[in-house]
Amino acid sequence: MPLFDFKCRACGHEFEALVRPASYGDPPLNCRACGHAELDQLLSSFAVSSAEKTRAAAAAKNKKAAAIGRADTIAMDREIDHHRHEDH
Numbered sequence: 043m044p045l046f047d048f049k050c051r052a053c054g055h056e057f058e059a060l061v062r063p064a065s066y067g068d069p070p071l072n073c074r075a076c077g078h079a080e081l082d083q084l085l086s087s088f089a090v091s092s093a094e095k096t097r098a099a100a101a102a103k104n105k106k107a108a109a110i111g112r113a114d115t116i117a118m119d120r121e122i123d124h125h126r127h128e129d130h
C-alpha cells in the first residue's frame with residue numbers, strides 16, 4: 043500500500059497515512075492532531091524530486107543563457123572601449 047504524506051490545513055500537522063488505491067481520491071482521513079478534515083496531500087518524494095529536477099534543469103539553462111548573454115555584452119563593451127581608445 044502506498045504511503046502518503048498529509049498536512050492539516052487547520053493546524054499544519056504533518057503525518058503519513060496509508061492510502062489504498064480503491065479509496066484514492068476521497069481519503070476518509072482526518073488530522074491526527076486536531077481531527078480537521080481538510081488535508082493537503084503532499085507530493086511523494088518521487089514526484090517532488092522529478093519536478094524539482096525539471097525545474098532545476100530549466101533554471102540552470104536560463105542561468106547559463108543569461109550568463110553567456112552578459113559575458114557577450116561585457117566583451118562587446120570592452121571591444122567598443124578598445125576601439126574608442128584607438129581613435130584617440
Ligand SMILES: [Zn+2]
Binds near residue numbers: 055074076
Ligand atoms: Zn490538524
